[in-house]
Amino acid sequence: MKLEEMFATRADRLKASEIRELLKLLDQPDIISFAGGIPDPALFPAQAFQAAYAQALDAEHQAKALQYSVSEGYLPLREWLAEHMAGIGVPCDVDNILITSGSQQALDYLGKLMLSPGDTALVNWPTYLGALAAFNAYEPRFDRLDLGVNHGVSDYAERAEAAGGRVKFAYLSADFSNPTGETVDAAGRARLLDMAETLDCAIIEDGAYQALRYDGEAIQPILAMELAQKGDLEACRTIYCGSFSKTLSPGLRVGWIVAAKPVIAKLVLMKQAADLHSPTINQLAIHGVAEACFDRHVSNLRAAYSARRDAMLAALADHMPEGVEWTKPEGGMFVWITLPKGMDGAALLDRAIREERVAFVPGGAFFADGSGINTIRLSFSNSGEAAIVEGVSRLGAVLRRALSD
CATH class of the missing domain: 3.90.1150.10 (Aspartate Aminotransferase, domain 1)
Structure with a gap:
């Protein structure tokens, strides 16, 4: 056999x-x-993490740190993230946030949630290869995301329908992308929002590098732009994926998703089925360091x-x-x-x-x-x-x- x-x-x-x-x-x-x-x-x-882990394992916190926890994620960490997201133009509730095992798990869950075999994912040419790997398991076809002013949006829908599916989402890292380092300007982000409305598809915004700007003027996240237009996160089609891997530590594998509550609710069920929850002690440590010195x-x-x-x-x-x-x-x-x-x-x-x-x-x-x-x-x-x-x-x-x- x-x-x-x-x-x-x-x-x-x-x-x-x-x-x-x-x-x-x-x-x-x-x-x-x-x-x-x-x-x-x-x-x-490292010193901040040593202090955070020591606190997580002291008599007051160790039972929580070493025990099973809720799938949504450690509440104080989600509260900190709600404040952080508000600071970049995305005010949200803790119920709009799911803690994941790195943003790579977020991409895997979103591919699983949205893609049926033959559906289309729009991606940059080139794009983050981890996203290609995450989505590829769910048997999509990929089409080239073009934010040029003269690009015909209807062509995407026609090619997707000819392949037996539909366009489910556009994925991109709008700030300092992996691999090119390029940034989508505000006009390009606005075109993407218009495109998504026309195609009636989601946008997956990978914010892994958003905090690492060295010069130039900061540009609002796509989700912040959409929220400003619609006034309600529950009406937004953009899903934001964040990560502490490029700022605090990649080894702890702590990321997050911000989205409308029905999306988060379904992703929580996936989290329950996949790994129950992200490691609690790592979430406590990340929260402690983020509060102390982010x-x-x-x-x-x-x-x-x-x-x-x-x-x-x-x-x-x-x-x-x-x-x-x-x-x-x-x-x-x-x-x-x-x-x-x-x-x-x-x-x-x-x-x-x-x-x-x-x-x-x-x-x-x-x-x-x-x-x-x-x-x-x-x-x-x-x-x-x-x-x-x-x-x-x-x-x-x-x-x-x-x-x-």
Whole structure:
């Protein structure tokens, strides 16, 4: 008997994450890695977490910290998040908030909630590959999200209907997106809201990097814009996914969803069926640290990551050969590189590791159709400025050799 012969058809759609595989390179000390979009562990608020966990395990709190809890999430944390969301233009009740095991679980739940086989998910080209993986299990088709002023919205509906389904949602990270680092301007966000109304579909707004703006004027979240239009969160079609992974700690796996209460109620049932609730002690710890130092800590992160971004952009200007282009993000963790046509990012990675001990992520993994092979993603968040300059210099040397071959 072969158990794999009993797998559901959706199992054939599961693919290994290139980034998760590349993270193994971080254990090799001679590698300069721009691969993982991960925070610098040296910047974690470790002392604040030590104090928070000590408090969670003291005589007053340990029974709550170590016990089963409600699926919606730790109430004081949801109350803190309600205040936080109000601060970015989204006043809401605690019943509009669900705590998840990272925003990746939020994406999985939303795919499960909304997608039937053959339905369409609109995504950027390229987009966050974790979102592609989460949605892919529910057997959708992907269509390219285009927020250009001349794009025909009706084409989406026609293609979706021809494929036997309908457009269920548009997914995007509007601020400093993974992988490109680009930001959707206010006009683009307004067009997306109009598009969603025309298509009668949801919007999934991934706010993982929203707090990490280094320069430029802040733009309202899409949910805040829609709420200002409609005056009632219960009438909004935008679903906001947030995370503490890029600000406080990725290892605790604490994220959240903000949405209309009927959406949250259904997601709570999914949470109950999947894992009952996110780890209570981690929620208590995140709440303690957020209350103690969130704003101050994020301000420190912005200063550190901004300097690293500047170092990478300057190094790219100094060391990249002619024909290479890159984005200039106002925040986040990523710079997106477009190589000359005909170059293969995956082949370049193999060569860069062998010849110069530099790692990055090939861009093809971020495209739903596997295109974009002449692109790569660099992350600047987990390397010091000197290592960034050295790594980009080495990458430039590999590129010049590759172009001359």
